Amino acid sequence: xxxxxxxxxxxxxxHPLIQAPMVGxxxxxxxxxxxxxxxxxxxxxAAAPVDEIAAQxxxxxxxxxxxxxxxxxxxxxxxxxxxxxxxxxxxxxxxxRRFGAQPPAAxxxxxRSALGNEALLAMxxxxxxxxxxxxxxxxxxxxxxxxxxxxxxTLACVTAPEEAALAEAAxxxxxxxxxxxxxxxxxxxxxxxxxxxxxxxxxxxxxxxSRLPLVAAGGIMDGSGIAAALQLGAAAVQMGTxxxxxxxxxxxxxxxxxxxxxxxxxxxxxxAISGRAARGLVNRLHxxxxxxxxxxxxxxxxxxxxxxxxxxxxxxxxxxxxxxWAGQGAPLARELPAAQLVQCLIDEWHEAQRNAAAE
Amino acid sequence: xxxxxxxxxxxxxxHPLIQAPMVGxxxxxxxxxxxxxxxxxxxxxAAAPVDEIAAQxxxxxxxxxxxxxxxxxxxxxxxxxxxxxxxxxxxxxxxxRRFGAQPPAAxxxxxRSALGNEALLAMxxxxxxxxxxxxxxxxxxxxxxxxxxxxxxTLACVTAPEEAALAEAAxxxxxxxxxxxxxxxxxxxxxxxxxxxxxxxxxxxxxxxSRLPLVAAGGIMDGSGIAAALQLGAAAVQMGTxxxxxxxxxxxxxxxxxxxxxxxxxxxxxxAISGRAARGLVNRLHxxxxxxxxxxxxxxxxxxxxxxxxxxxxxxxxxxxxxxWAGQGAPLARELPAAQLVQCLIDEWHEAQRNAAAE
Numbered sequence: 001x002x003x004x005x006x007x008x009x010x011x012x013x014x015h016p017l018i019q020a021p022m023v024g025x026x027x028x029x030x031x032x033x034x035x036x037x038x039x040x041x042x043x044x045x046a047a048a049p050v051d052e053i054a055a056q057x058x059x060x061x062x063x064x065x066x067x068x069x070x071x072x073x074x075x076x077x078x079x080x081x082x083x084x085x086x087x088x089x090x091x092x093x094x095x096x097r098r099f100g101a102q103p104p105a106a107x108x109x110x111x112r113s114a115l116g117n118e119a120l121l122a123m124x125x126x127x128x129x130x131x132x133x134x135x136x137x138x139x140x141x142x143x144x145x146x147x148x149x150x151x152x153x154t155l156a157c158v159t160a161p162e163e164a165a166l167a168e169a170a171x172x173x174x175x176x177x178x179x180x181x182x183x184x185x186x187x188x189x190x191x192x193x194x195x196x197x198x199x200x201x202x203x204x205x206x207x208x209x210s211r212l213p214l215v216a217a218g219g220i221m222d223g224s225g226i227a228a229a230l231q232l233g234a235a236a237v238q239m240g241t242x243x244x245x246x247x248x249x250x251x252x253x254x255x256x257x258x259x260x261x262x263x264x265x266x267x268x269x270x271x272a273i274s275g276r277a278a279r280g281l282v283n284r285l286h287x288x289x290x291x292x293x294x295x296x297x298x299x300x301x302x303x304x305x306x307x308x309x310x311x312x313x314x315x316x317x318x319x320x321x322x323x324x325w326a327g328q329g330a331p332l333a334r335e336l337p338a339a340q341l342v343q344c345l346i347d348e349w350h351e352a353q354r355n356a357a358a359e
Numbered sequence: 360x361x362x363x364x365x366x367x368x369x370x371x372x373x374h375p376l377i378q379a380p381m382v383g384x385x386x387x388x389x390x391x392x393x394x395x396x397x398x399x400x401x402x403x404x405a406a407a408p409v410d411e412i413a414a415q416x417x418x419x420x421x422x423x424x425x426x427x428x429x430x431x432x433x434x435x436x437x438x439x440x441x442x443x444x445x446x447x448x449x450x451x452x453x454x455x456r457r458f459g460a461q462p463p464a465a466x467x468x469x470x471r472s473a474l475g476n477e478a479l480l481a482m483x484x485x486x487x488x489x490x491x492x493x494x495x496x497x498x499x500x501x502x503x504x505x506x507x508x509x510x511x512x513t514l515a516c517v518t519a520p521e522e523a524a525l526a527e528a529a530x531x532x533x534x535x536x537x538x539x540x541x542x543x544x545x546x547x548x549x550x551x552x553x554x555x556x557x558x559x560x561x562x563x564x565x566x567x568x569s570r571l572p573l574v575a576a577g578g579i580m581d582g583s584g585i586a587a588a589l590q591l592g593a594a595a596v597q598m599g600t601x602x603x604x605x606x607x608x609x610x611x612x613x614x615x616x617x618x619x620x621x622x623x624x625x626x627x628x629x630x631a632i633s634g635r636a637a638r639g640l641v642n643r644l645h646x647x648x649x650x651x652x653x654x655x656x657x658x659x660x661x662x663x664x665x666x667x668x669x670x671x672x673x674x675x676x677x678x679x680x681x682x683x684w685a686g687q688g689a690p691l692a693r694e695l696p697a698a699q700l701v702q703c704l705i706d707e708w709h710e711a712q713r714n715a716a717a718e
Contacts (some may be wrong), residue, residue, distance in 0.1 A: 018449070103494065149563040161690075163622065179559065181556070181557040182558040187472075189423035195625070196539070197540070197578065197687050198538055198557030198558055198578055198687060199557055199558075199560075199579040200558040200559045201558075201578030201686070201687035201688045204578065204580060204583065204584060204688060205690060205691065208691060219560030221560075222563070224566075224591055225563055226561070226589070228587040228590040229559075231586045231711060231715060232583055232584065232587045233583060246566060267556070269555075295464070316540055323429060323606040327560070328556050328564075329564065331564060332563060332564065332567060352590060355591060356716065357714050
């Protein structure tokens with residue numbers, strides 16, 4: 001059987017395409033529209049309490065009977081460090097003052113990790129979404145077997161061969177190979193260790209050493225990209241940036257405007273927004289991160305500062321502190337309803353295959 | 360006509376494959392073997408005086424009547440800064456002392472840029488190699504028209520859409536799209552400005568906006584990579600790391616040993632070896648570069664220090680300061696004579712095409 005068809009069967013989808021989970025961008029409407037179109041929609045739930053994730057799963061189910069994916073953040077829980085946090089806030093204070101604001105008195109851990117969150121596992125086992133995916137590493141030891149037992153397919157995001165080996169040993173069903181081109185948070189397991197491997201090299205390196213199906217992610221924006229990724233040995237692709245401009249996404253007007261224009265041409269990776277490396281449209285916080293040797297507060301404690309600063313600036317119509325995540329292919333994003341975008345991508349992929357066959 | 364066939368005709372080669380010019384690795388023997396096998400061999404001549412480049416061209420011609428490529432470095436000539444250089448040598452002094460050596464008293468500009476080197480242009484116009492390629496930017500205004508007039512095809516290495524636009528405006532015939540995965544020196548025009556775009560995203564971005572034929576470079580190690588690059592819109596590929604282990608290359612025993620083993624799994628980009636960003640097997644100089652905020656001497660003045668330090672260490676059997684350039688696909692390198700490697704790559708590419716056609 002063709003490599004991608006085996007994965008389609010495993011995920012019970014028609015097209016080898018996953019809409020990337022994107023916190024703040026993906027919505028039940030977007031996931032449902034993608035899944036209804038025959039690809040795999042995803043919910044980016046990292047930010048939410050268990051009840052809210054459950055509500056999102058239920059909302060998505062009201063819109064589609066097709067399978068979809070629920071993404072979890074598996075980072076080591078943040079360790080508070082009041083001195084480090086105070087230093088960071090002091091460094092950002094002049095930026096707050098530009099907008100007549102004060103930095104918050106203290107920072108909070110605004111997103112809870114899936115690690116140790118047994119209520120989250122219990123909810124997933126009760127609601128049984130078809131697919132659960134992991135970011136920032138792997139869940140606690142018992143989770144993958146428990147999810148499998150419940151009939152849930154698991155996807156682990158990896159950025160390097162060593163991470164792929166860990167995910168395979170832990171029993172993940174599928175590897176999402178996230179190349180350096182990808183928008184949003186780097187899936188690196190250890191925040192201090194990033195090999196920055198590009199999609200092209202990463203997929204090839206993993207294809208040679210892993211027996212698990214691979215999903216290529218990073219820089220894939222059209223059907224030629226899908227064809228190329230499959231040629232490299234992937235069984236499917238994951239695309240995030242391509243879906244941000246869909247009307248079903250939760251991206252705000254300023255985000256959409258920048259993604260449609262010249263700012264899309266300049267993305268960069270910074271930890272200064274959230275505390276962990278993430279790729280987005282270059283803004284003032286990228287610059288501030290580069291200009292200091294301060295050790296950042298842990299993820300997502302630093303994110304609390306970044307969000308407060310964005311809020312202060314946005315109140316004055318300034319979007320230069322916004323977390324507008326985007327991959328290196330951002331200038332190729334198109335503005336289409338999700339179902340139409342999926343169909344267009346699959347048509348382009350088939351055409352690319354036909355052209356290759358004709359050569 | 361198929362996109363890659365037009366380029367094959369333009370370059371008068373049989374296979375859509377260029378062996379990357381690699382100073383210190385490529386040799387007339389390697390270039391000739393690759394060209395004889397139907398791909399395009401390259402000479403990495405950046406380091407050499409005009410007479411020596413001419414001698415290399417003549418040596419290559421004794422070994423093949425097929426076309427080959429001569430690569431030129433077009434960096435802004437170094438500006439000496441004795442204070443900056445003294446600071447850098449002082450920083451490296453403890454490393455020299457580990458091997459009972461002293462840093463050199465002063466540093467020299469060891470490689471001359473093609474910029475302003477009219478004797479180099481005159482030699483090229485007299486010897487007329489089939490192809491001339493540019494790295495680190497573009498040559499002086501009159502060069503590309505003069506080379507074209509002489510029947511020489513020009514290739515410009517670019518790492519971002521803005522550089523592609525400059526190369527196209529300057530009249531280059533072909534763009535080499537160098538992705539972040541690639542080994543060796545980043546082709547960035549401005550050493551202070553690197554968008555770090557991965558091969559996958561870069562080829563797609565350029566394919567959408569440039570009418571020139573594209574050569575994909577970075578992370579391509581086998582026939583699946585060739586098929587994928589062509590699927591992305593490239594008309595050919597350039598591969599460097601894949602050729603280092605060929606017996607015809609000038610790579611030394613230590614370099615080969617590290618490339619065959621575990622060190623191949625860890626590459627990084629540093630400017631601390633030469634003064635400009637380059638990707639290679641991670642060594643002590645990568646670390647030293649990360650641990651300081653000193654401004655490095657200009658390229659290639661810093662390289663004089665790096666080479667002196669390597670020499671001091673190598674005299675004690677230590678290879679941890681060596682410039683062992685390699686791309687992110689390094690673990691996939693194979694050890695074959697160049698002609699056999701070319702044939703193997705082309706066979707794999709054809710097989711990958713057949714498999715895609717069968718889907």
